Amino acid sequence: MIKVLEKSIADKIAAGEVVERPLSIVKELVENAIDSGANSIVVEIKNGGKTYIRVTDNGCGIPSAEVEMAFLRHATSKIVTAADLNSIETLGFRGEALASIAAVTRTELVTKTSEEKAGVKVIIHGGEIIENIGIGCPDGTTIVISDLFYNTPARQKFLKSDSAESSRIIEFLSQIALAYPRIKFRLINKGDIVFSTTGTGDMLSAIMSVYQQKEYADLVPLDYTYNGNRINGFISRPSLSKTTRKSQVFFVNGRVVSSKVIEKGVTEGYSERLFEGRFPVTFLFIETNPSKLDVNIHPNKREVRFDDEQEIVSLVREGIKQGLGTKEAVVEMRNVFKAEEASENNIFSKEDTQVDIKQILSTKRAELTVKENPVSYVVPEEPTTIQNSKPTLSIESPKLIPFDFRDLTLTGSIFGTYITATDDTNFYLIDQHAVHERVFYEQLVTEYLSEEKARQPILTPILLEVPLATKETEYDWMDALIEMGFSLELFGPSAYVIREIPTFMTISEAEDFAKTYIEQVEDGEHLLNTVVINKLITKSCKRAVKAHDYLSMEEIHALIQSLMACKNPFSCPHGRPTFIKLSNYEIERMFKRV
Numbered sequence: 001m002i003k004v005l006e007k008s009i010a011d012k013i014a015a016g017e018v019v020e021r022p023l024s025i026v027k028e029l030v031e032n033a034i035d036s037g038a039n040s041i042v043v044e045i046k047n048g049g050k051t052y053i054r055v056t057d058n059g060c061g062i063p064s065a066e067v068e069m070a071f072l073r074h075a076t077s078k079i080v081t082a083a084d085l086n087s088i089e090t091l092g093f094r095g096e097a098l099a100s101i102a103a104v105t106r107t108e109l110v111t112k113t114s115e116e117k118a119g120v121k122v123i124i125h126g127g128e129i130i131e132n133i134g135i136g137c138p139d140g141t142t143i144v145i146s147d148l149f150y151n152t153p154a155r156q157k158f159l160k161s162d163s164a165e166s167s168r169i170i171e172f173l174s175q176i177a178l179a180y181p182r183i184k185f186r187l188i189n190k191g192d193i194v195f196s197t198t199g200t201g202d203m204l205s206a207i208m209s210v211y212q213q214k215e216y217a218d219l220v221p222l223d224y225t226y227n228g229n230r231i232n233g234f235i236s237r238p239s240l241s242k243t244t245r246k247s248q249v250f251f252v253n254g255r256v257v258s259s260k261v262i263e264k265g266v267t268e269g270y271s272e273r274l275f276e277g278r279f280p281v282t283f284l285f286i287e288t289n290p291s292k293l294d295v296n297i298h299p300n301k302r303e304v305r306f307d308d309e310q311e312i313v314s315l316v317r318e319g320i321k322q323g324l325g326t327k328e329a330v331v332e333m334r335n336v337f338k339a340e341e342a343s344e345n346n347i348f349s350k351e352d353t354q355v356d357i358k359q360i361l362s363t364k365r366a367e368l369t370v371k372e373n374p375v376s377y378v379v380p381e382e383p384t385t386i387q388n389s390k391p392t393l394s395i396e397s398p399k400l401i402p403f404d405f406r407d408l409t410l411t412g413s414i415f416g417t418y419i420t421a422t423d424d425t426n427f428y429l430i431d432q433h434a435v436h437e438r439v440f441y442e443q444l445v446t447e448y449l450s451e452e453k454a455r456q457p458i459l460t461p462i463l464l465e466v467p468l469a470t471k472e473t474e475y476d477w478m479d480a481l482i483e484m485g486f487s488l489e490l491f492g493p494s495a496y497v498i499r500e501i502p503t504f505m506t507i508s509e510a511e512d513f514a515k516t517y518i519e520q521v522e523d524g525e526h527l528l529n530t531v532v533i534n535k536l537i538t539k540s541c542k543r544a545v546k547a548h549d550y551l552s553m554e555e556i557h558a559l560i561q562s563l564m565a566c567k568n569p570f571s572c573p574h575g576r577p578t579f580i581k582l583s584n585y586e587i588e589r590m591f592k593r594v
């Protein structure tokens with residue numbers, strides 16, 4: 001016999017989808033509080049939220065006549081038509097959170113709107129209304145949830161320890177507090193304040209209050225808009241990095257998300273700026289047209305699906321590159337020293353990390369073939385109007401000034417190793433060897449990718465001896481050499497002559513390069529293997545500028561000119577910085593002038 005389920009059973013089943021653990025409840029209630037327009041939200045939990053969750057807001061409240069309705073499934077004040085589904089601006093919209101939560105807990109709601117003189121208190125146990133009475137209370141809503149799953153004990157055993165549950169809640173609240181720097185958030189766990197933000201709208205101060213990490217004071221801002229999508233937030237300079245992605249927080253239209261697509265953009269944005277296996281600290285806020293994404297693929301709404309994933313990868317990558325390309329983002333000496341103290345964060349260690357040239361080449365290829373519209377590095381205007389329900393940056397968000405080599409006065413070099421320079425407010429040390437590696441590397445890649453190879457004929461051809469076994473496999477390796485601008489002719493049974501070389505190499509560099517290359521092939525290495533290219537670059541730089549080479553001022557100028565022309569002038573191909581700065585302020589501090 002077919003029967004319609006009793007309401008209380010149906011509610012319990014449906015509740016299972018929304019209420020998985022205490023975090024799910026906190027999330028729904030906090031999102032409701034945000035949607036209510038509150039500028040102050042307090043969350044209190046006990047026992048990891050299993051026995052007690054309180055969320056208090058000073059938002060619009062619920063009219064007393066509608067309070068009971070709020071607990072009905074699919075009751076929402078946020079959606080009226082099906083068309084609204086495509087352009088959801090508020091956080092909750094399914095209209096099932098309160099119903100679901102109330103079905104599996106003891107719920108007490110106290111609420112009052114500013115229009116009404118008195119508020120109302122509703123008590124619901126397992127979905128049954130126990131009490132509904134008028135009460136005097138401030139404007140806004142307080143909801144207290146106790147005894148999660150008291151009526152479905154089987155589900156209690158899927159809950160983790162108190163501390164495991166509370167840490168999820170703390171993580172979530174930390175992130176949401178950042179998404180809404182204009183809302184004062186306070187989190188209380190077991191009677192202690194975990195954190196409390198000021199609600200002044202200053203993003204960096206919110207990050208500092210929530211994470212309480214001194215080193216985050218050195219994060220640098222980014223703000224980049226392209227094609228109607230905007231990315232802003234704060235990211236670490238290459239001098240600060242971690243061994244995991246845990247310090248990367250992403251928001252899309254105000255919602256905390258996890259996203260492989262955004263992660264990919266971050267990796268690309270930092271490519272060659274960090275050693276492999278290091279992850280930057282990022283707080284990224286993406287704003288995109290809600291119709292261009294699907295947030296509803298999972299009821300917990302942590303995953304997003306972008307209609308155009310590549311568009312988001314590029315947005316993140318270019319935004320980060322722009323942020324890292326500002327004056328402010330240049331690595332400071334004190335950052336490096338700090339990083340060394342905290343070895344966890346020490347990226348400039350001796351470890352030798354390989355360059356993933358394959359990846360670099362393939363992305364560069366993609367860039368070339370796709371021919372994206374020219375990217376405009378727009379210096380952001382004053383932020384647009386601020387709504388409470390939208391994440392926004394501080395109004396005093398500093399102007400992003402791109403680093404420009406033309407502002408530098410080159411003053412000389414020290415130890416035959418470091419070029420010295422200054423601008424109005426900083427002193428710079430430029431590592432001439434790292435610079436040369438960068439320049440050489442980019443020329444090599446550019447040459448490899450260009451349609452027309454800039455070759456130069458040489459008067460005395462270079463003789464390249466090649467063991468027979470290697471010659472046998474010439475189909476494997478010869479093309480790559482030609483791609484780089486060499487031209488070779490067979491010369492006898494086990495040799496080639498090189499009559500043309502890439503224009504950017506000197507004859508001796510070219511000879512070194514080709515010979516090293518063949519040695520690598522002999523060793524069974526494939527070209528474009530990261531290790532090979534790495535060795536090639538290092539070895540071919542042998543006779544070029546390196547440490548302990550005293551350069552003339554003319555040579556210094558020429559080297560910096562070439563660096564300036566690089567796509568990524570800030571680091572060598574292995575992720576070491578090409579230059580670092582010491583600010584005037586730091587110098588004055590060292591002399592105890594300030």
Ligand code: ADP
Pocket residue numbers: 028032033036057059060061062070071075076077078092093094095096097098099141
């Ligand atoms: P949804 O948020 O998807 O609309 P909920 O079940 O979470 O569904 O909430 C139902 C309705 O109750 C909301 O649409 C809103 O009108 C009202 N509501 C819930 N929480 C609050 C709150 N903290 N302040 C004001 N109104 C609220």
Ligand code: MG
Pocket residue numbers: 028031032091092093095097098
């Ligand atoms: Mg809701």
